[in-house]
Amino acid sequence: MKPLEDYLKPTQKELFAKLRTQYKGRTNVCKNSYILVRGEAPVLLVAHLDTVHSEPVKQICKTRNGEILMSPQGIGGDDRCGVYALNAAYEQSEVKPWLLFTCDEETGGVGASVFCTKYRKGVLPNELDQLKLIIEIDRKGKNDAVYYDCGNDDFEEYITGKGFKTAFGSFSDISYVAPELGIAAVNLSSGYYNAHTLHEYINRKQLENTVKKVVEITAESVSPEFPKYEYVEASRYYGRGWGHSYLSWYDEEKVLKKLPEDIREEYEALLDFYTVEELEEYRMELGDVVIHQIFETEFSDTHPQPKEEPEDYGGGGSHKNKRGR
Template sequence: MKNWNQLFIRQGFIVKEIDINCFDCKKETEENLTFLKESLEKLEVSFSITNGILTIHSDSVKELEWLNVVDYKGRGLGGNLWFRSENEEPKIRELDTYISGIIRQLNRLGLFTEGSCDGHGQRFASVHFKRGLAMEKVEKLFHILAGKKVRIHNQRAVFTFDRAELLDVAENMQVIKKEWLDENVDYIKKQLFFYQLEQLLSIDGVSGNEESVRQYVFENLSPFVDHITVDQSGNILALKKYRNGNGPTILLNAHLDTVEPFEIGRTIIKNDNIWSSSKGILGADDRAGVAVLLEAAKSLFHSTFNGTVKYIFTVKEEIGLVGASEVNDYFLWDVDTAIVADRRGKGDIVTSCAGFIPFCDEAYGQWIENVSKEKGLSQWKCTSGGLSDTRIWAEHGIQSVNLSVGYNHEHTEEEYLDINACYQTVQLLHAYFEKSLELCRFLKVMNRERVS
């Protein structure tokens, strides 16, 4: 269920969360703030507002209930009004319900609009931009957020997906800073990755108590997969067929739990590309891996990859690979290869446990190493490592490796994360999936050689 902050952002209210259920509303217009208060009153939600600070005294509601309140007959009649100046903020009650959040974010970013329509469930949503606005930034923005599902023509953007997804786009837009739009697409994607990484490092979840981080991952993965569930042990299992699915079946895995709880009141210290915790563990083992896989799910959604990806986010890894050990066998029957994102340092492709327990054929690890070199990611090398969920997948006969995700000194107060090294793992996965056809041919040859 969405929290109040998400509900407000997705509907277009410009308020800043300063504590749980507490919001600074000083930058919102009086008219929009009045509409917000009216909507809360209709829900019979207890709240107070003092000196521009809104405090809500009850839990959030389901988004459908919220939408039923903010929507009403005749809402959106002003959506096609031309705003008289760039300093005039759009009025939320005059915008269509499902596109109001996007319009507020576009105008915040200096991409000024003249009209909009959410399609009313009968046609595609669209936005008209001010005459003379250079559309390069608009194209860049929606390429990152929705890929080819947004069509740009002259001063108009058309959203070729269900209008409910417009709310997700609005929520994702609120992270983007205006100055980022002067940079290239790769830079913006990298900044968005770092934002989600920080979100994950802020959610507690010691072994056996992973509910909060599991909910976050479930909500953020759901839009990018065909099926998702939580199994009897608490693991997240998900599946996505890309294109016609006539390619390899690849398992992506990371674990949800940390070895101990986060210290109360701790902060994340950022020293350029090195992040650490002000006290206690940072928790990058394995939140860094979780972030890498969520980013992979997003990028694959808009890619040309042909095949199937299964996602497993396990629980209780830190106390003996418990979650992975309890995954039902049927979910793994058709898996060709597995990639685990749970290794310290950078550039390691772990192919065995201590050199004695193989996770895969040497040739498979070497194939990944060659893929990295072709993409200019030459730091990646095959090596041995310690225990991880990789061992469980290998025991099922799956060609498995464990990749570095940038953390060091895990399980100690000296733990730190090299965020650039973490993002390099994202880049390696991009290269890996681009080579899926070659991977199919390689696996066939390797299996024939094994039989002979």
């Protein structure tokens, strides 16, 4: 098994070529868009190959025990942690899961969108219809589980039973793939922190823990008794009855002026990750308390320092992003 470090340094194009060669004879490939690796277990694992950083990783800095990794160029744990996790889970699984490596998730889920188009055209393997669940590994932190607009309560209960806690996010590849395939999906933590900044770091132990749980889920899925978790569109309450809809455009300045004082500061901080429309949707559904909950999810693990400082680490700067995973 290749170590995590081998997945951090290549460019997206280089990594695409390496994975295509690695799984030769088992793939369905769309150049510059995605690599689908055929499996036997009814589970699809998803990760994206791109990062937001402007240059490839040249120097990897580690704590003395090797558990924490950083880079002056930005370590790219989002989502090279996921790419590593898919390969590790595939190798460790007796019955192999399906794998989907996508390109350009950070610029709007481009590869995932192409994959969905190919699926609609009927050019992908028919066995995809037998999938029982989808797992993306593209979330920050230790044990988050994000479902986006998938509202299958039984599936959420199953994932929670594996030690994950429900968190909030606005977009990742499964936002396209899950409804297209009609299969419930979740985005799980992969041990990276401070995403989209040069201060991003990876906790290797937490990443390996997610891999272990995904291997366990893959093994369980093979049982005939294991249910197929279908995609269920989440229902949201807007004061006009139950149903799913999209909010109209908001004037950010007017919304901020009308916010209750006890949530204003947290709300403004969250605008680095979410749009006003998304935050207002959550408030309509769950009330003002949800702003405190989302803030805790996004920032409770954003600033802790590793127990040991990485050696020879340098660099700074940040990249703000209007999306929460």
